[in-house]
Amino acid sequence: MPKMPPFPRSRVSQSIPFASTGLDYLGPIYVKYDGENKKRWVCLFTCFVTRAIHLELLNDMTTEEFLYAFRRFVSIRGAPCNILSDNAAQFKLGSATLDLVWKKVIKCDDVQNYVSNAGIRWTFITELAPWMGGFYERLVGVVKRSLRKVLKGRLVSDVQLLTVIKETEAIVNARPLVYIGDDVNSNINLTPSHFLTLNPNIGIPEIEYEYK
Structure with missing residues (x-):
């Protein structure tokens, strides 16, 4: 596949959503x-x-799958200036296999060459200091809990899972970032989605999904 041209990093502000990821x-x-x-x-x-x-x-968990996912992310959100991730020494407690696979993917020459050519700086947190990645580990927990409540252990198809994941993304991005007063419908409630889209209506009906 053709290589993507380098991104003009000087034009990217650190205040732009996902500039630092x-x-x-x-x-x-x-x-x-x-x-x-x-x-x-x-x-x-x-x-x-x-x-x-x-x-x-x-x-x-192959390198190719990760690169495609990363390219989809860049196509929608733009290329970040900085990326921070685990160094895989303690990626998931008690899962040595996942540690090895993740470390192989993110430190693969293809991945690092791609982000280097795009002008992206990739930083790994200090070994044995998982709290340094607490800001994304917390959101991993939120997403996991949301998926458990929706799926409830049921097997779904790929397209159903993709739909649930995107709806979960929209719901998590609609969470308030500031203190909410008595009026929960107040327009002053600031959410992550306010920085991503001008349309506050995510279009998810309040119904109980039945995936059979």
Whole structure:
């Protein structure tokens, strides 16, 4: 595939949403595919400033899948100036296999060459200091809890899971960033979505989904 041209980093302000981004994985989530149970993963991008999130669905933990997910993220949110992520030494407690796979993906030459050519600075947190990534680990927990409440352990198809993930992204981005008074419908409530879209209506009906 053709290489993307370098991004003009001097034109990107640090105050722009996702100019500085935290990166983490969550999963696996099981789906039904061709009569079998398959694993799927979610890549979470979160903005340092607005605390907005962007979720991408991955079929596996390969470098190719991650690069495609990252390119989709850049196409929608723009190329970040800085990326912060775990160094994989303690990525998921008690999951040595995931540690090795994640470390192989994010430190792969293809990934690092891509972000280098795009003028992106990738920083890894200090080893054995997972609290340094607490701002995105907290949002990983929020997304996981939301998915558990919606899916309730049920197997869904890929397209259903993608729909749920994008609706979860919209709901999490609609959370308030400031103290809410007695009037919950007040227009002064500031949310991450205010920095991402001019339309505050995310269009998600308040119904109970039944995925069979």
